[in-house]
């Protein structure tokens with residue numbers, strides 16, 4: 001993004017108006033549709049096909065894309081997609097994680113480097129929620145150190161054979177297509193990595209297992225296996241330029257803003273619930289909200305959320321201007337993800353013993369708060385990125 005000129009038609013007032021209108025609609029859907037089901041989905045460890053499709057019908061997967069491919073053609077897509085992530089995570093971080101993947105990284109690769117046929121066959125149905133998308137880079141022995149991944153793409157006539165395995169893939173067991181990062185040249189590290197679109201109906205592809213988690217339980221997470229999976233040339237997402245993974249870096253950078261927004265939404269849910277509880281719960285003849293210790297905790301939570309909001313939407317607005325966001329996106333992820341976790345811990349303490357009971361959602365908020373600190377790169381890796389930007 002840094003090399004592109006800044007947008008000259010950027011207007012802060014216009015952005016606020018588009019954002020407010022957008023938030024109003026999605027917030028209502030979250031309150032009416034997602035919040036009432038979030039607890040049951042978490043208990044059942046279940047991905048909701050019904051809600052996922054409903055968002056597609058409403059057009060929310062197209063926020064980041066132009067109308068030519070079935071997208072919304074919004075003027076401020078990064079801000080609006082961040083709002084989507086935040087509001088959904090307020091209802092269910094799990095559900096929001098799958099939507100975030102569908103609407104950004106997992107479809108961005110096909111939009112950016114897929115031809116018209118792939119747009120028609122995969123991207124457009126995905127934007128309607130008719131097909132589910134995933135993005136797989138992480139492997140059992142390669143997480144933060146992506147350059148060490150072992151999934152191998154070997155040239156054959158008319159395409160490639162993929163061999164290897166992936167882990168922690170969001171939407172993995174339910175995906176219709178997956179952008180897989182594989183190495184075409186293991187001696188080249190990151191420069192040897194390329195992107196391949198794999199249709200999950202292809203022989204040789206299988207889901208190793210669905211992973212059972214203590215956090216974001218109703219987000220689908222899988223281990224995937226590739227055994228001589230043939231990928232035709234058309235699905236080699238390199239647009240004629242080898243080491244196409246380095247291109248996808250931009251989209252992974254943007255994703256950090258969306259993960260920050262997920263954290264903000266999760267933190268808001270914990271804060272709202274603790275505030276309500278503090279006013280209802282009575283001890284020593286009065287609501288616990290009358291005790292200064294509880295009041296200060298709630299104020300500290302609010303301060304963390306406000307800080308997260310400012311960092312997240314500052315980075316999103318920069319992205320909407322085409323400005324460089326490497327540092328800002330990583331900082332937003334650090335501040336919002338760690339802030340959300342602290343807010344959830346404070347919310348737990350407001351609840352006392354009831355916080356540990358599954359009948360109250362605050363334990364879910366705390367469990368889910370681990371996800372934004374890891375998904376899309378850990379806090380250490382974010383600090384590493386910012387350190388490099390500082391020339392350290």
Ligand SMILES: Cc1cc2nc3c(=O)[nH]c(=O)nc-3n(C[C@H](O)[C@H](O)[C@H](O)COP(=O)(O)OP(=O)(O)OC[C@H]3O[C@@H](n4cnc5c(N)ncnc54)[C@H](O)[C@@H]3O)c2cc1C
Pocket residue numbers: 101135136137138142143144145167168169170171216221371374375376377378379380381384
């Ligand atoms: C619920 C969930 C969903 C996910 N979804 C996807 C997905 O859809 N697609 C996908 O490809 N991946 C996905 N991931 C994987 C995620 O991106 C990785 O878990 C993350 O990048 C960390 O990798 P790791 O788990 O292997 O940890 P490791 O890299 O093994 O890190 C372990 C610890 O070492 C630290 N560490 C590692 N390297 C350094 C360093 N250089 N400097 C300082 N500290 C370091 C880390 O910060 C961490 O504390 C998902 C993960 C989770 C938990």
